[in-house]
Amino acid sequence: MASYWLMKSEPGVYSIDDLVRDGRTTWEGVRNYQARNFMRDVMTIGDLALFYHSSAEPPGVAGICRVASKAYPDPTQFDKKHPWHDPESKKDDPRWLLVDVEIVEKLPTFVALEQLRSDRALAGMLVLRRAQRLSVMPVEKKHFERVLALGGAKTRAR
DNA sequence: GCCAACGTTGGC
DNA sequence: GCCAACGTTGGC
Numbered sequence: 001m002a003s004y005w006l007m008k009s010e011p012g013v014y015s016i017d018d019l020v021r022d023g024r025t026t027w028e029g030v031r032n033y034q035a036r037n038f039m040r041d042v043m044t045i046g047d048l049a050l051f052y053h054s055s056a057e058p059p060g061v062a063g064i065c066r067v068a069s070k071a072y073p074d075p076t077q078f079d080k081k082h083p084w085h086d087p088e089s090k091k092d093d094p095r096w097l098l099v100d101v102e103i104v105e106k107l108p109t110f111v112a113l114e115q116l117r118s119d120r121a122l123a124g125m126l127v128l129r130r131a132q133r134l135s136v137m138p139v140e141k142k143h144f145e146r147v148l149a150l151g152g153a154k155t156r157a158r
Numbered sequence: 159g160c161c162a163a164c165g166t167t168g169g170c
Numbered sequence: 171g172c173c174a175a176c177g178t179t180g181g182c
Contacts, residue, residue, distance in 0.1 A: 008180090032165075055180055113181080131163035133179050160182085167176075 002158060003042055004144040005049035006127050007065070007101070008135045016051050016062035016106050024068060024102045027136075028076050029084045031096060035136035039071040039099050042138070048104065048157065050139060050147055052127065060112035061147055064155050069100035107151030121146045 007027065009015065019025055030036055044067065051063040073094035076084040089095035116122050125143045126132060139147075145157045 010180090034165090059181070131179075131181085133164070135179090162181100163179090165176105165178085167174100169174095170172090 002044060003047050004139040004141055004157065005038075005043070005047060005067070006052050006061075006137050006139050007049045008052045008054040010055045011053045011062070012055075015053065019051065019063065019065060019101070019103045020106050022103075024100055026074075027098045027101050028074050030074070030098060030135055031084065031086070032133070032135060035134050036071075036097055038136050038138065040097055043067050043071065043099060045070065048144070048155070049101065050144065054135075058112045058114065060110055060114075060116065061107065061151060062110055063106040064104040064148070064153060065101040066104050067099055068102040071097040071099050074098040104155050105153060107153055109150070109152045111147055111150045115150065116147070119146065119150065 014025065030039065047067040049065050049067065050061045051065050053059055053062045074084070074096040076082045077086040077089045077094065077096045078091060079085055086095060116125065117128055122128065122143055125139065126134075126137050141157055148155055148157065
């Protein structure tokens with residue numbers, strides 16, 4: 001069963017242009033149990049996700065990507081010199097997982113958070129909830145399709 | 159830079 | 171197991 005997602009990245013750390021350049025990347029750094037559980041238990045290879053720029057000026061949806069792997073251990077949790085190092089996580093029982101994602105497209109038109117908020121068709125979308133801190137969250141198909149339309153995407157939801 | 163919201167930690 | 175304190179996220 002395909003699902004739709006929104007995945008947040010700070011563009012100063014990793015932006016849609018970085019994903020266009022790389023084609024594919026490891027979605028490392030998720031350190032929230034609920035987000036991890038979505039990746040582990042619900043995400044399926046081939047699922048589409050909105051690539052969201054957080055802590056950005058302006059914040060909003062910058063592109064579309066595709067889940068390209070199952071969840072597997074995030075190597076940065078074991079790297080002592082890495083900012084995402086987790087000294088509590090054990091090699092034989094990794095606490096944090098990641099998935100690979102592939103570029104689908106950079107949206108022709110960036111869809112700012114302000115625009116998401118003002119669009120009546122998107123009422124109730126999870127990312128619009130105040131202080132919504134999940135970095136990986138599900139998106140309803142109707143909302144996903146609406147964002148694709150707002151962004152002028154070539155991509156179609158399946 | 160502020161601060162509301164909320165997940166996590168740790169004392170009891 | 172409760173819950174206050176703390177730390178982080180992320181919009182503004």
